[in-house]
Amino acid sequence: MELHHPIRAVARMTGIAVDTLRAWERRYGTVVPARGRRGRQYSDADVQRLRLLRTAVSMGHSIGQAASLTDTQLRRLIQRADEIGLDAVSMRNPQARREPSAILEPVLAAVDAMDYGECKRHMGRLAALMSPGELVHQVVLPLMHVIGERWHDGELSVAQEHMASALMRDLLGSLLRLYVPAPAAASVLLTTPSGELHEFGILAAAMLAAANGLSVFYLGPNLPAGEIVAAARRISTDVVVLGLSGDLWRRSVPQIQRIARDLPDHIELWIGGNIEAIRRSRLAPERVILLADFQALESRLSRLLIARRGSASSAAQRWKITE
Structure with a gap:
């Protein structure tokens, strides 16, 4: 009997946030998990395909493009990139970057608009919905990566980067008050x-x-x-x-x-x-x-x-x- 995995386990195994998994399935039909009494149930083949898709996206390919490929085509794409080196891929394609998940889009939009209050509201909502570990791995670290890339590419000002840092400091303060050792x-x-x-x-x-x-x-x-x-x-x-x-x-x-x-x-x-x-x-x-x-x-x-x-x-x- 084939083992099936719930969505949170798949998120941990693939490094893809739960909201992103749902968005990819809804928009691009990346995988079609079975439905059980406890929600989505993913097969080992689903997990393997999601890992391939995540690798392709991290190399700079859009999820829409990657989702149209078969597993064999994805493996060939990744293998070719390995042969020439991922750095060469990034140099040829300056736009190559990790695509932010859907849950980060409101936060990034608020950073772009220099709207600290809106940033704080969105982060507070995510903090209320997630465990601290999920918050760090699914929100803070991806946000840090995207903002770092955009700052390096000149798309964000120093002031915007500092605002994002201040937001993280506020979030840390909330965690320290909530989780008293x-x-x-x-x-x-x-x-x-x-x-x-x-x-x-x-x-x-x-x-x-x-x-x-x-x-x-x-x-x-x-x-x-x-x-x-x-x-x-x-x-x-x-x-x-x-x-x-x-x-x-x-x-x-x-x-x-x-x-x-x-x-x-x-x-x-x-x-x-x-x-x-x-x-x-x-x-x-x-x-x-x-x-x-x-x-x-x-x-x-x-x-x-x-x-x-x-x-x-x-x-x-x-x-x-x-x-």
């Missing part, structure tokens, strides 16, 4: 080094940490190395997470080296961003943990939570024995 929760300090002004990535990381029940200290971007170390010592955090963007990481290396040198040994140092370039350069201190993506971040956060619970359980057991 337990008194003994592990703590994470998040910031970017001096000169690193882009904070979308580190904001998203802070939201994930808050959603996972950790105590979050978000200090914003552009913080000198000495201040980062002093803050980490003062609050006795478990982890310092630094965000780096694009090709600017080289100028942050001396600061990273200083932070790694001066942080107490019990405080871990994690870095996310352009880590492949950092890894190849071999300039990062040995104690630094490089995070390839947000999935790697969540894996580390889970380990931290498990370790803290284990420590708390051991302490409680010792207390019982003492009594």
